[in-house]
Structure formats: C-alpha cells, structure tokens
Amino acid sequence: MNLFDVYSIWDVALAKGEGCYLYDSDGNKYLDLYGGHAVISIGHSHPKFVENVQQQLKQLAFFTNSVINRQQQILAQKLGKISGYAEYSLFMCNSGAEANENALKLASFKTQRKKVLAFKGAFHGRTSGAVAVTDIPQYSAPYNLNSNVTFVPLNDIEQTEKELKSGEYCAVIIEGIQGVGGVKIPTDDFLRSLSSLCKSYGTMLILDEIQSGCGRSGKYFYHQYSGIKPDLITVAKGIGNGFPMAGVFISPEFQPVKGTLGTTFGGAYLASAAGIAVADVMIEENLMANAEKIGRFLMNELARFPQIKELRGKGLMIAIEMPEPVFEIRRKLMFEYRIFTGASSTNIIRLLPPLCLTEIDARYFIEAFNNTLIQLKIGS
Ligand SMILES: Cc1ncc(COP(=O)(O)O)c(C=O)c1O
Numbered sequence: 001m002n003l004f005d006v007y008s009i010w011d012v013a014l015a016k017g018e019g020c021y022l023y024d025s026d027g028n029k030y031l032d033l034y035g036g037h038a039v040i041s042i043g044h045s046h047p048k049f050v051e052n053v054q055q056q057l058k059q060l061a062f063f064t065n066s067v068i069n070r071q072q073q074i075l076a077q078k079l080g081k082i083s084g085y086a087e088y089s090l091f092m093c094n095s096g097a098e099a100n101e102n103a104l105k106l107a108s109f110k111t112q113r114k115k116v117l118a119f120k121g122a123f124h125g126r127t128s129g130a131v132a133v134t135d136i137p138q139y140s141a142p143y144n145l146n147s148n149v150t151f152v153p154l155n156d157i158e159q160t161e162k163e164l165k166s167g168e169y170c171a172v173i174i175e176g177i178q179g180v181g182g183v184k185i186p187t188d189d190f191l192r193s194l195s196s197l198c199k200s201y202g203t204m205l206i207l208d209e210i211q212s213g214c215g216r217s218g219k220y221f222y223h224q225y226s227g228i229k230p231d232l233i234t235v236a237k238g239i240g241n242g243f244p245m246a247g248v249f250i251s252p253e254f255q256p257v258k259g260t261l262g263t264t265f266g267g268a269y270l271a272s273a274a275g276i277a278v279a280d281v282m283i284e285e286n287l288m289a290n291a292e293k294i295g296r297f298l299m300n301e302l303a304r305f306p307q308i309k310e311l312r313g314k315g316l317m318i319a320i321e322m323p324e325p326v327f328e329i330r331r332k333l334m335f336e337y338r339i340f341t342g343a344s345s346t347n348i349i350r351l352l353p354p355l356c357l358t359e360i361d362a363r364y365f366i367e368a369f370n371n372t373l374i375q376l377k378i379g380s
Contacts, residue, residue, distance in 0.1 A: 010334060012024050012030075012334070013025045016045075017032070017040075017044025017045050018043075018044055018045055019043040019044060019046075019354065019356060020032050020043060020044075020353060020354045020356060020357050020358070020361055021044070022044065022340065028338060029338060030334075030338040030339065030340055031337075031338065031339045031340070031361055031364060031365065032044070032340045032353060032354060033339055033340055033341050033342075033351045033352070033353040033357075033365060034340040034341055034342045034350075034351075034352055034353070035238075035352045035353050035354050036242065037211075037237070037342065037352065038179065038211045038216065038237050038238060038317070038352040039237045039238060039240075039241070039242055040238075040241055040242060040353075040354040041214050041215065041216070041237075041238035041239070041241050041278060041282070041287070041354065041355050042241050042277075042278050042281040042282060042285070042287060042354070042355065042356065043241075043354045043355075043356045044242070044354070046241065046277070046281055048277045048280065048281050049241055049274060049277040049278065049281070051277070052273045052274065052276060052277035053243065053270060053273050053274050053277070055273070056071070056269050056270055056272075056273035057270060059269075060269050061268075061269060061270055062265075062268050062269060062270070063268070063269070064264065065262075065263065065264075065266070065267065065268075069267065069268070069269065069272065071269050071272035071273055071276065072092060072267040072272045074272070074276055075090075075092075075267070075272045075275045075276050075279070076089075076090040078275075078276060078279040078280070079235075079239070079247075079249075079275070079279060082220060082279050082282060082283060083220040083221065083249070084220065084224070085233070085249050087251075087252055088233075088249045088250055088251055088252065089249075089250045089252075089254070089256070090247050090248070090249060090250070090267075091247060091248045091250060091261055091266075092245065092246070092247045092263070092266040092267025092271070092272075093245075093246050093247065093248070093263050093266035093267075094244050094245060094246055094263065094265050094266055094271075095125070095236060095244060095246050096124075096125050096130075096208075096210035096234065096236035096237060096246055097124070097125025097126055097127040097130040097131075098125075098127065098246055098263075098266075099210065099234035099235065099236055099246040099247060099248050100124045100125050100129065100130040100133070100173065100206070100208060100210075100234050101125075101127055101128075101129045101130055102248050102261055103171070103173070103206045103208075103232040103234050103248050104116060104129045104130075104133070104170075104171055104173065104206070105129075105260070105261065106204070106232060106248070106250065106254060106260075106261070107170045107171035107203075107204035107206060107231070107232065108170040108171070109257070109260055110170070110204060110254060111170040111171075111202060111203070111204060112170075113168055113169060113170035113203075114148050114168075114170060115148050115149070115150065115166075115168045115169045115170065116132075116133055116148060116149050116150075116169060116170060116171050116172070116173060117149075117150055117151075117152065117160065117163050117164065117169050117171070117172045117173075117203070118133040118134075118135065118149055118150070118151050118172075118173050118174075119135070119151060119152060119153070119154045119174055119175075119178070120135050120151050120152065120153050120154060121135055121154060121178050121181030121182070121184055122134055122135045122151070122173070122174070122175060122178060122181065123135075123136060123175070123178070123179065123180035123181060124173060124175070124208055125210075126139060128143075128144055128146075131144050132144055132145075132146035132148070132149050133149050133173050135151050135181075136180070150163055154174075154178065154184055154186055154190075155186055155187055155190045157190055157193045157194070157197075160172070160193075160194060160197060161197055164197050164198070164200075164201040164203055165201060167201055167202070169201070169203045170203065170204060171203060171204045171205070171206050171232075172194065172198055172203055172204075172205055172206065173206040173208060174186060174191075174194070174205075174206070174207060174208065175207075175208045175209075175210075175211065175212060176207055176208065176209040176211075176212035176213060176217065176221055176222030176223050177211070177212040177217065177222050177314060177317055179210075179211035179212065179317070179344075179350075179352075180211075180344060181344065182312070182319050182321065182344035182345060182348045182350070183312045183313055183317060183318065183319030183344070183348075183350060184312070185222075185312060185314065188225060188226035188227075189226075191223055191226040191228050192226050192227070192228055194228075195226075195228040195229075195230070198231070204231040204232060205228075205230040205231050205232070206230065206231065206232045206233075206234065207221065207223050207230040207232070207233045207234070208234045209221045209222065209223070209233055209234065209235055210234055210235060210236040210237055210246070211237060211317070211352070212314075212317055213233075213235050213237075213238065213239075214235065214237065214238030214239050214278075214282075215238065215282055215287055215288040215291055215315075215355055216238060216291055216315050216316055216317050216352070216355065217291070217292075217295075217314040217315040217317060218288055218289070218291050218292030218295060218314065218315035219288065220288065221233065222314060225314075229251070230251075231250075231251045231253065231254075232248055232249065232250055232251065232254075233248070233249040234246070234247070234248055234249075235247050235248075235249065238278070238355075239275055239278060239279075240271060240274050240275055240278065241274065241277075241278045242274075243270065243271055243274035243275070244271070245266075245267070245271040245272075245274065245275055246266075247266075247267070282355075285356065287355040287356060288315075288355070290355060290356060290357070291315040291316045291355045292315050294316060294357050294358070294359060294362050295313065295314065295315040295316045295317075295318065297359055297362055298313075298316075298318060298351070298362050298365075298366070299311065299313055299318065301362070301363075301366045302318070302320060302366070302369075305369075305370070305373070305379075306379060307322065307323075307373055307378050307379030308320055308321065308322060309321045309322055309323045309347075313351075316351065316352065316353055316355055316357060317351075317352060318350070318351040319344060319348050319349070319350050319351075320348065320349040320350075320351070321347055321348045322347050322348070322349070322378070323347070324347060324378070325346040325347055326343060326346070326347055326348065326349050327343075327346070328376055329349065329369075329372050329373070329376065329378070330343060330349060332372045332375065332376065333368055333369070333372055336368075336372075337364075337368035337371075337372070339364075339365055339368055351365075
C-alpha cells in the first residue's frame with residue numbers, strides 16, 4: 001500500500017531528535033526552528049519525558065476513562081498550577097481539532113444557541129466543527145459548509161459587537177495568536193473588549209491556545225498578556241511534546257453533565273505521563289522565561305534586515321514576512337545550513353522552535369538567514 005499523497009514533503013527522512021536538533025538517516029544534524037509545527041516544547045526526546053513515558057509503559061499503557069486515573073488527576077493539578085487556572089476543570093482528548101470540537105459543544109450545550117463567531121484568517125483544525133470555524137475555504141468539503149458560522153476581521157470590535165448583539169451566538173472562538181494565518185496578533189485592547197462583550201451578550205469566549213499556548217509566547221497563554229479570563233481554553237501540541245494529547249480548560253461556571261462529552265483515548269496513562277513530564281520540565285528549566293528572552297533576541301536581530309516586509313511575533317512564535325515567495329530561502333536554509341523552518345502562505349517564514357532554544361542557536365540562524373539573502377541576491 002502507498003501512503004495517501006496529501007502532504008507536500010521535504011526530501012529528508014529523520015532518524016533521531018535531541019533537544020533543538022534533528023538527525024537524518026545519513027547522520028546530518030539540523031537545527032529545528034519549526035518544532036514539528038509548534039509541538040516540541042521541552043525539546044526532542046528530553047530524558048525526563050522519555051523516562052516518564054517508559055516507566056508508565058512498563059506499568060500500564062491503557063485503560064478506559066471509566067476508572068480513576070491518578071496520572072490524569074496529577075496532570076490536571078500541574079496544568080492548573082503552571083497556567084494559573086487552578087480553579088478551572090480539565091477535559092482531555094487527543095488533538096487540537098478535537099479540543100475545539102468539545103469547546104464548541106460545551107458552549108452550545110450551555111447557551112442552547114448554535115451560531116459561532118470566528119475571525120478572518122483563523123485556523124482551528126480539520127474536523128467538521130473545527131473546519132467550519134476555519135477561514136480557509138479549500139479545507140472544507142461541501143459536507144462541512146455550515147451556515148452557523150460568521151467571520152469578522154481580527155481586531156475589529158465594531159463588527160464583532162454588531163454580530164454579538166443579535167444574542168444568537170453561543171461562542172466566539174479566537175486563537176491566542178493566529179498561527180497558520182501568519183502570526184497575526186489580537187491587540188490587548190481588542191481581547192479585553194471582546195471578553196466584556198461576550199459577558200454582556202451571554203456568549204462563551206473560547207481561546208484556542210493550541211499553537212500560542214504552553215509557554216511559547218513567554219506566558220503560559222498568550223491571552224494572559226491582556227489579563228482576560230476566557231470561559232474555555234483549548235490546548236494541544238506543546239503540552240505533549242510530541243505525544244498526541246489535547247485538552248479543554250473549562251471555567252467553574254460550567255456544570256459537568258454526565259455523558260455529554262467522552263473519549264476513548266483522551267488523557268490515558270501514557271499521554272498523562274508525557275504531559276506530567278512536560279509540565280515539570282517547563283518549570284525546572286524555566287522555559288517560559290527562555291522563550292521570552294530568546295524570542296526578544298531574535299526579534300531584535302531580525303528587525304535589522306531591511307529586506308523583511310513585516311516582522312510579527314511574541315516569544316518563540318515569529319513570522320518573517322517577505323515581499324516575495326520564501327520557498328527558495330527555506331530550501332537553502334534546509335539543505336545548505338540544515339535549519340528547519342515553517343511557513344505561512346507563500347511569503348511568510350514561521351519560526352516555532354522548541355522553547356529550549358539557546359542564543360547560540362538563534363545566532364546561527366541569523367547568520368544563515370543573512371547569508372541566504374545575500375546568496376539569493378534578495379534586496380540587493
Ligand atoms: C491554532 C490551532 N488550532 C487547532 C489546530 C489543530 O490541531 P490538530 O492538528 O492537533 O488537530 C492547530 C494545528 O495546527 C492550530 O494551530
């Protein structure tokens with residue numbers, strides 16, 4: 001059987017990962033500034049992560065959520081503490097899209113409404129509900145088209161209020177920072193006004209922190225810079241450092257109703273063991289502060305390049321928007337300097353490295369980026 005050829009792929013087969021580095025099957029070493037799409041938070045194959053998962057695998061790999069799972073309880077305590085949301089409850093699932101599906105359902109159950117307000121440029125996943133609130137038409141099949149969703153421009157509070165005051169919306173869903181959309185950042189004022197509008201009109205505010213969360217911005221969640229407290233927060237990617245896991249943080253205003261949500265695999269023993277290791281290492285290695293510090297260093301260095309059309313970012317979530325397509329730049333970085341980068345649309349390089357990136361690694365990238373622009377005669 002062949003693989004379904006639905007991804008654009010680089011001609012690289014990886015054999016090993018360690019910290020911020022990857023190694024291909026020929027032994028070449030790469031600097032990872034992509035984190036497998038913002039997934040690697042504490043670093044590839046961190047020893048504590050490996051140890052926790054291995055130990056758990058030897059004890060018990062799986063049983064259903066119909067018995068007490070102490071590992072899941074420990075994880076919830078740790079996530080509550082590290083995020084500052086100890087009074088919220090945790091529902092665990094397996095992927096970011098699934099977390100958003102569950103958050104949307106909770107909002108709809110609670111309000112008994114069915115419309116959702118989302119933002120232009122948003123990406124929330126590929127399952128039915130998540131893709132319906134995603135503003136990328138080619139990701140939706142006719143089956144997914146959903147007349148319950150309205151998109152308004154990010155940071156446009158007038159348009160937002162115009163919609164919300166109809167009283168028909170169960171939820172507003174917004175990314176902490178738009179990732180796939182190219183690191184587009186909601187302003188603090190916008191987030192504060194949005195939060196108060198949601199309260200006025202009885203609409204649940206869902207913060208999708210799947211890409212911008214888990215310390216990537218320098219705080220546990222990006223929205224914490226604005227001081228708001230959403231009703232629901234979705235997490236995935238970084239919380240498992242590569243182990244597939246996700247969750248919804250649910251405010252105390254929600255009462256659990258048995259049977260309304262469920263999952264076979266969500267929060268099972270191996271995932272919880274992985275998540276516990278990630279939460280511990282985040283604290284022990286001060287990774288949020290590191291993301292803030294190295295992110296600031298990269299932003300300051302990149303600001304010196306006149307060839308860049310626009311630079312956006314917070315912590316280790318950075319977009320370098322060029323006036324032209326970036327594929328050749330990324331190809332050179334990959335095959336000559338052995339640096340993995342991400343992209344958004346055709347003209348944006350996206351950096352989403354592990355949060356343990358060092359200044360030495362960051363300098364290596366800046367030098368390679370500079371040399372690449374010179375070699376490609378960009379801006380000369
Ligand atoms: C902001 C955001 N939400 C949701 C998702 C979907 O997550 P998953 O691919 O785990 O379903 C992603 C994935 O890139 C994302 O960036």
